[in-house]
Amino acid sequence: MDEAPAQGLRIAVLVKHVPDAQFDRHISGDDLTTVRSESILSELDEYALEAALQLVEAHGGAGAGHRVTAITMGPAGAVAAVKKSLQIGADDGVHLTDDALNGSDASATSKALAALLQRVGPFDLILTGMASTDGETSLVPAQLAERLALPQVTFAASLDLTPGDGGWTLAARRDNDTYAETIEAPLPALVSVTDQINEPRYPNFKGIMAAKKKQIQVLSLSDVGLQADDVGRAGSWTTVEAAAPRPPRSQGIVITDEGDAGIRLVDFLAGQKLL
Amino acid sequence: MTTVLVFLDHAGASLAKSERELLSLGGTLGDVVVALAGDADQAYLDGVGSYGVEEVYRPDSGAVSDVLVAGKAAFLTEAVRVSGAGILLLGNSHEMKEIAARVGVRLESGVITDVVALDGDLTATKADFAGSYTVSCRVTTGVTILTVKPNTFEAVEAGLPSAPREVQIPVEIPPAVARITGRTDKPVSGRPELAEARVIVAGGRGVDGNFGPLEDLADALGGAVGASRAATDAGWIEHSAQIGQTGKTVSPQLYISAGISGAIQQKAGMQTSKVIVAINKDADSPVFEIADFGIIGDLFTVLPQATEEIRKRGL
Numbered sequence: 001m002d003e004a005p006a007q008g009l010r011i012a013v014l015v016k017h018v019p020d021a022q023f024d025r026h027i028s029g030d031d032l033t034t035v036r037s038e039s040i041l042s043e044l045d046e047y048a049l050e051a052a053l054q055l056v057e058a059h060g061g062a063g064a065g066h067r068v069t070a071i072t073m074g075p076a077g078a079v080a081a082v083k084k085s086l087q088i089g090a091d092d093g094v095h096l097t098d099d100a101l102n103g104s105d106a107s108a109t110s111k112a113l114a115a116l117l118q119r120v121g122p123f124d125l126i127l128t129g130m131a132s133t134d135g136e137t138s139l140v141p142a143q144l145a146e147r148l149a150l151p152q153v154t155f156a157a158s159l160d161l162t163p164g165d166g167g168w169t170l171a172a173r174r175d176n177d178t179y180a181e182t183i184e185a186p187l188p189a190l191v192s193v194t195d196q197i198n199e200p201r202y203p204n205f206k207g208i209m210a211a212k213k214k215q216i217q218v219l220s221l222s223d224v225g226l227q228a229d230d231v232g233r234a235g236s237w238t239t240v241e242a243a244a245p246r247p248p249r250s251q252g253i254v255i256t257d258e259g260d261a262g263i264r265l266v267d268f269l270a271g272q273k274l275l
Numbered sequence: 276m277t278t279v280l281v282f283l284d285h286a287g288a289s290l291a292k293s294e295r296e297l298l299s300l301g302g303t304l305g306d307v308v309v310a311l312a313g314d315a316d317q318a319y320l321d322g323v324g325s326y327g328v329e330e331v332y333r334p335d336s337g338a339v340s341d342v343l344v345a346g347k348a349a350f351l352t353e354a355v356r357v358s359g360a361g362i363l364l365l366g367n368s369h370e371m372k373e374i375a376a377r378v379g380v381r382l383e384s385g386v387i388t389d390v391v392a393l394d395g396d397l398t399a400t401k402a403d404f405a406g407s408y409t410v411s412c413r414v415t416t417g418v419t420i421l422t423v424k425p426n427t428f429e430a431v432e433a434g435l436p437s438a439p440r441e442v443q444i445p446v447e448i449p450p451a452v453a454r455i456t457g458r459t460d461k462p463v464s465g466r467p468e469l470a471e472a473r474v475i476v477a478g479g480r481g482v483d484g485n486f487g488p489l490e491d492l493a494d495a496l497g498g499a500v501g502a503s504r505a506a507t508d509a510g511w512i513e514h515s516a517q518i519g520q521t522g523k524t525v526s527p528q529l530y531i532s533a534g535i536s537g538a539i540q541q542k543a544g545m546q547t548s549k550v551i552v553a554i555n556k557d558a559d560s561p562v563f564e565i566a567d568f569g570i571i572g573d574l575f576t577v578l579p580q581a582t583e584e585i586r587k588r589g590l
Binding site for chain 2: 044105106107110130138139140141142143145146147149150151152153154155157171172175176177178179180181182183184185186189194195196236237238239240241242243244245246249251252253254255256257260261262263264265266268269270272274275
C-alpha cells in the first residue's frame, strides 16, 4: 500500500465465504459450527464490492491511486471469496486464517477483524454487506465500528463521497419502515450497504486473467497480535449449546380451483380459527 | 433479584404490542427498569409504570438520537451501569440489534439476537439459517443482552397506571460519528407493521404489478401486505415490504402467499409462520411443499372471492 499516493482512497471490503443458500445448509453435530461445503462469496458482499468499485470509478478511476482490498477470515477454503473479489475488480486481498478462529461468535469475530484491519490498514473506508447470509446476526459491522471507534453508517441504500480540505465526507441514505433518513459522516468510516444500492457486476475474462497476478496476503493470529484464547470459543462471550434441524414442514392439502377455491379457502381459515 | 433493563425507543403515544411483550418478559425474569431514548408523553410513561416499572432512565441530552446508533449505545451502556442490570432486553429491529452489538462490546458482554424462547437459566432459543435450524445458546460473559422477536412472548395485562421515577443519565457522544441530517416520513398505510402482524398477505411475480386484491384481502383479515424480492425489485411495492433472505423474516399466525413460487430466498423469510396458505397458477411451485393449504389457481379470481366470502359471513 506504500505506493498509493496520499490522496488515493484506501477501501477495505469485508467478504465472506458462506454456504450457498441454494442448497441445504447444515450445522455440524460435532462442534456446532457451520459446514462449509458448497460455499460461495456471500451474495450480500458483492454489493459492498460493487460500491467500492463504483466509488473508485467516480473519483478518477484506476489512475488516481485508489486501492480496493478484499479482506476475509476463515479456514483455507475461505480465500475463494477473496479470489472471486479480485476477479471482479479488487486490487489486492488479505486472508486471516488460523485454526483457533473456529467457533468465534460475533464479538470474537469483530475482535479478530479489528486487529486485522489495524494491522493491514489504515483504511479510509471499510465496506461490508448488510449481513452475512449464514450467521445473519448483523452484529459484526456495528461491533467493528465500536472497536475501531469509527462512524457507523449501516444499511446504506446509497453512498457518495465528497473530497474536501479536511478530508473526505460521505453521504448516505437509509430506508426504514416508516421513514427514510440522510446521513453524513467524515472518513474514515465503516459502511454496510443493502442490496438496493447497486447491481453487482460479474467478473469478465480480462478480470479473471488479471486476478492471477494480484497479491493475497495470508496472515495468522499472531501476525495481527492476537493469541488463540482471544478468539474462537475461548474468546467468545456466547456459547451454542445445541443445534437441531427443524422438522420439515409437512405438505398439507393442495386443491385445484374449480371456481370455488376462494370459498374453500375461507372454510379452511374458519376451521383453523384464523378468522 | 436480578434487575432487568428494557430498552424502549418507540416513544409513540402508547406502548406498542412488541414493547408490552418485552416488559412482560422482563417481569418474568426480575425487577424491570426501563431505558427510554426518545421523547415520551405522560400517558406513555404511565403505561410503562403500569408494568410495575419504578425507574425510567433518560439521556440528559436529545443529541443521542441525532447520531446513528452510537449515541443510543453510549446512553444504554451508562443506563446498564447505573441500574446494575444483569439482563438487557431490546427489540429485534436492525437498529436495536446494532445498539445491542455496540453495548456488548462496551460492556464486554455477549449478545444473542432473534430470541424466540428463554429458559429459567437464560438459555435462549433462536432459529438459524432462516428457520431451518433451532439453536439454543447462552451468554457466558457479562450482562445477558438479548434482542427478542416480536409475536413470540405473551404481552400480559398490566396493572394500574403509575408514574415511574425518571433518572437522568449523562451521556458522552463519541467524537467520530455519523449524523442524521434529514428525515422524510413515508405515507402511512394504516395496516399493521409486518414484524408485528398476525396475518400477512404476500405477493410475488404473479401479482404482475397489481397488489389491489392482496390489499383487499389483507384489510378484510386485519393483516399486513408483504412481497417477494421479485415484486419489490420490479418496483410494484415499497422495498420495506420485502420478506425473505434479504428482507424481513416474519412468523405470523397466518401467511397467505399469492403468486410467489417460493424459492429458497423467499422461504427463508416466512417458513416459521404458523399456518401457510399458497395460491399459484403453477402446480410445480416449491411453495406448495410447505403450504398447509395450497390452491392451484389464478390469484385474481381466488383472492377477491375469498375477500367477498369473508365480508359476506360478516367476519
